[in-house]
Amino acid sequence: MTTKAQTNGKKLKHPIDKYIRKDSYPNIWCPGCGIGIALQAFIKGVNIAEIEWNKVVVVSGIGCTGRVHMYLNTDCYHTTHGRPIPFAIGLKLMRPDLKVVVFSGDGDLFAIGGNHFIHAARRNMPIHVIAINNFNYGMTGGQGGPTTPTKAKSTTTPLGNYEHPFNIPSLAASCGATYVSRWTTMDIRRLKFSIAESLQKDGFTCVEVISPCPVSYGKTNQIGDVCDEMTYYMEAEELKPPNWFTYEASNPDDISLGLKTKIPVGKFVDIDKKNFFDMYQEIYSDHHTKGRASLPTKTMETEG
Amino acid sequence: MAKPSMLHTNGTRIPIDLSKHVIPRGEVYIIDDRCKECSLCVEFCPKDILEMSERYNKKGYKLPQMIDSRADECIACSFCEDICPELAIYVEEEVAV
């Protein structure tokens, strides 16, 4: 049976079509790749948070996730490998009125871009990182990375990874992020609400999204196809209570990830702390105006 | 209107104002050319109302469809819409007359 749309000739329009560049679809991601799920959650998250799309600027790095710049219908800047965060900082400092989002992958953000991540978190720079973690470098063929679990296989760890991976939420939390959460792409409702929450924070936020990579990581580690992998997410998830990561009480290892082990998810950190602008303002209150949005160039008329 | 057969009868309490509630009904639409046959929608529909069809799109991917006999059971939860990486499936809630 065909869907009604085919039989009555109704024009098909996905509810979030206006936020994507339709002409670029179908997208380049593999069948079963979770990046598209995270992208949809992001778009819906922005709408839940009622943020004006004109003000949403997305900066992405190199890798599969970095290719979001091809699909989002808003200002998108695609940088060199590992460098979306400093680019985002430059944008945010000169245009504090913009909602600056960094949408990138595990290798881009935590290997080559690791230094920028920790310093942006340290500064509590109000940019919003959405870190898609598929445990490998997908775009370049499935090499291991800083989040590849111990013993997991990849093209550069063919007999299994012999290193400890990063625990992204604990890294972000220990560096000073004010909102840190981890979800899987199975957690679509909590993910979009968490993204909405993170966008409303006036500090450095990091939402880690565990995502299937069935063509490289998933296949190499015999996780099965995307349905198998998502079933594993569903079964392996452990929801931690909100604001779980208080330094005194919790052991960061409790939220670490392993190969085919439990996946602790949740909103680990949600605190309020002076952000970069607050701190800057305290020192430079005589000189600098917070929230300065005008520049020595002409501002354009907004469309519509 | 909710059919009695859809309700749990294993001892779960039934709200006394149940007759006032309308379980939403939805219609699922597929944007053929975007689908990549990942099958997440079929696999995870909580009401099991989707199946893979015999239709193919331009790229050779098989497309999902609503199961004929279960089409009325779509409750417009939009899980298929949210879980689709390709924005190839969406749900419209039908307004009861």
Added chain:
Amino acid sequence: MTKPVLTGKHFLYGNHACAEGALAAGCTFFGGYPITPSSEIAERMARRLPEIGGIFLQMEDEIASITAILGASATGAKVMTATSGPGLSLMLEGIGLGIMEELPCVIVNVQRGGPSTGLPTLVGQQDMMQARWGSHGDYAIIAYSPFSPQECFDLMITAFNAAEKYRTPVIFLSDEVIGHMHERVDIPDKAEINSQLISRPMFNGNGAEYLPFLPNENLVPEFAPPGAGHAIRMTGLTHDDAGKTEVNSQRQEILVPRLKEKIERHVEDITLFEEFHVDDAETVVITYGITARCAKGVIGDLRKENIKIGMLRLISIWPFPDYLIKDLMTRVKNIIVPEINLGQIVREIQRCATDDVQITPINYAGGSLPGYEDLYTKIKEKCNDH
């Protein structure tokens, strides 16, 4: 001090003059990392930028610095960073991003002895070729070389103007001696400076029609800032006029030659030079930067001995002014090229030469200026040889 333009007479460090030139040009963002011998520029900007409503941020490394200034430039701001050889090496990939995304910025390289850590506190002119060829891929770049603190001020304004006009990174090749030299710097009125300032071409039309990389008649695209409903796409991948990624050779054939041509077509507009006793010269010393200061004294003295020698000082280095050098070589057949490196710009000059032109490099490995006696002897010897 709350004004961007400190009109008046000053006795300034070259590095401080550089900072003041940037502020006078309208710079509102500096993202940088300390490195000898350029740190004074950062320190001055750290003090001055907040005073005028701009922002200074010390980044975690040079790569963050170049990327942050590109992000700031993407909002429309005039931006700069300052570094030395090792830092410029780190920034090279970022410079490529600035070229591909056509984001104006000024990168000051206060050169020191290299390679590697080299001579952190001592002079060199060893990054001249790196400025042109350092980043990967095909491209052209604009670079200037000051020879005094006054020129550090004036030429920074020129550098910012060129960056904006051609929407490109511009490299400012200062060196440790100029950077640390105190000399008189005259700063004109703000109005006079403002009348010379150039800003990037701006898009004035309807939001939906904006194509971020559609070139104008100068091969430069019009700019629009984010947050204005244009849904701008900028990427370092090969792209079309709309910023849409197009990874194939057909698009490459359109985009990359245009980026190179954008600069090289305008070589005559960009080229700056100074001539000293060149009109009737039989020998010409072609040089730049601090070496020109050393050579000028020697040439003056040789002239007193009635030797027909002159100096062509290159102020803009890239795009290299082939036309200028070739024209000189129709009249002058004896060229001497002193540099505080093992032969860099001399290669460009050799490239321009016909067989009848003799070109003599005089090289210094770095760490000190050419000594007067040494330079005098070597130059005179070459005048006599001819």
